Amino acid sequence: MYDKTFARKMTILLPFIGIILYLISDDVRNLMIRYLPVCYFYSLFHLYCPACGNTRSVTALLHGDILGSLRYNIVPPLLVLIGLLAYIELATYSFGTHRRLLPRRLSFYLILIALLVIYFIVRNLIPYLTPAY
Numbered sequence: 001m002y003d004k005t006f007a008r009k010m011t012i013l014l015p016f017i018g019i020i021l022y023l024i025s026d027d028v029r030n031l032m033i034r035y036l037p038v039c040y041f042y043s044l045f046h047l048y049c050p051a052c053g054n055t056r057s058v059t060a061l062l063h064g065d066i067l068g069s070l071r072y073n074i075v076p077p078l079l080v081l082i083g084l085l086a087y088i089e090l091a092t093y094s095f096g097t098h099r100r101l102l103p104r105r106l107s108f109y110l111i112l113i114a115l116l117v118i119y120f121i122v123r124n125l126i127p128y129l130t131p132a133y
Helices: 004-023 025-035 040-045 054-062 066-072 075-094 106-122
Strands: none
Touching: 004 075, 054 066, 054 075, 066 075
């Protein structure tokens, strides 16, 4: 059986974890910039890999720049949106009324992955979609 008290505790605890992560984000960003290697895929082929721009995208998100984050890479804002919707589902389920906000069909996620693959290919062809350095 599912323990609702654990879900309630996690529902209350998750925003505090997010606040702590936000407060230490500048230190983490400085460490990542200093110690992350250059993208080997870009160095070899001069094409952007799916991960190119993720660090800058997350940094922009942490500073509240949603459009800048989307400019660097679309995946982190998309994951934040999905995580927020999942958190709202958990909160509504934990406290009594269950609301489904995320689709439960596999076809939705397969189409989403296909669109992301198309985006990763097209952003190498259109200069506006490339992560700005």
